[in-house]
Amino acid sequence: MKPQRVQLSRKKGWRMPPDTISVARPGKWGNPFSVHPELPAGSPVAPRYIAMPSVAEAVAAYRRWLLEDPAGRALAIEAKAALRGHSLACWCSLDGPCHADVLLELVNT
Numbered sequence: 001m002k003p004q005r006v007q008l009s010r011k012k013g014w015r016m017p018p019d020t021i022s023v024a025r026p027g028k029w030g031n032p033f034s035v036h037p038e039l040p041a042g043s044p045v046a047p048r049y050i051a052m053p054s055v056a057e058a059v060a061a062y063r064r065w066l067l068e069d070p071a072g073r074a075l076a077i078e079a080k081a082a083l084r085g086h087s088l089a090c091w092c093s094l095d096g097p098c099h100a101d102v103l104l105e106l107v108n109t
Contacts, residue, residue: 003108005100006089020087023100029079029088031099032065033058059097066106076106083107 006020016022023029026048035058036043036051043051052058065072066079084107092098 003085003087003104005092005094005098005104006087007094008089008091016089017087019085020089021083022089023083023103024090028075029083029103031058031062033061033099055092056097059099059102062099063102066102079103080107 006017008016008022008024021029025031025034032049033052034045034049035053035055036045037053039045039051041052041057045051050061052061066076067073083103088100088103090098090100092100
């Protein structure tokens with residue numbers, strides 16, 4: 001089965017499918033770009049997150065970070081080894097952009 005994105009759920013009885021890894025915050029694979037439309041883009045939010053005005057812009061910033069920033073590139077290399085072949089789970093809606101899609105593309109191509 002081809003790796004895919006899974007939406008995490010708190011519904012009673014829901015279980016993460018086999019061979020699926022959570023990439024949600026606050027874990028290692030979580031997107032450090034957080035949606036805060038009330039703040040200027042790039043503003044720090046708590047010690048670990050950076051404000052972005054929309055989900056689409058947060059996902060785009062995550063992609064750029066993985067490709068261009070030394071810390072992001074290091075994480076991308078780690079992700080290729082740890083996440084390849086697995087489905088990835090996050091809280092984002094399945095019909096919208098999500099950093100898990102970026103990771104799926106990165107590790108499975």
